[in-house]
Amino acid sequence: GEDVEQSLFLSVREGDSSVINCTYTDSSSTYLYWYKQEPGAGLQLLTYIFSNMDMKQDQRLTVLLNKKDKHLSLRIADTQTGDSAIYFCAEKKPGANNLFFGTGTRLTVIP
């Protein structure tokens, strides 16, 4: 596809794990990113993964990368109400100056 694709909405209960999925466009993309945007705020970099890695873990966050399927996922363990936000995945294509963003997934954490 031409666009980075994400589901628009995800709801989970507090304490459960959240998995946000993303399909990107270019199997040659060098870096893949996850950003978090809280209401009224800018995009905050959560984590990124280099394309030669399959997995990256950072505290409650786990990023999985499947290059064959161009699939990226973000798992948030023990999801808290403070995790409610919009999560954007983005890819850095070779030769491109900018990042290409998905539409964002709005995560709602139910107490």
Add this chain to the structure above:
Amino acid sequence: DARVTQTPRHKVTEMGQEVTMRCQPILGHNTVFWYRQTMMQGLELLAYFRNRAPLDDSGMPKDRFSAEMPDATLATLKIQPSEPRDSAVYFCASGLPLTSGGTDTQYFGPGTRLTVL
């Protein structure tokens, strides 16, 4: 704690007025991006600078938008004349590309929420 700063955070203006938005990139970053975020279009790249030189402004309406970097610590985005359809949140981001020893990661400012009446 280094971060990108943007001013103003909010701007309400009337159609036809000039709007200037400012951004201070993170010290040492040599790339600056301007994005626009709307509900309908999501995040759109407007312009991109490297070492203060504009490399790509194809996403910007040329007749009314202009972007400059007077120096390494200041980037500006101007709209003249502004129109209601320009209402959006405008983000500035800075970074250090792989070719400059960075990771291509972009760090975003808090944005300027523009409302044109």
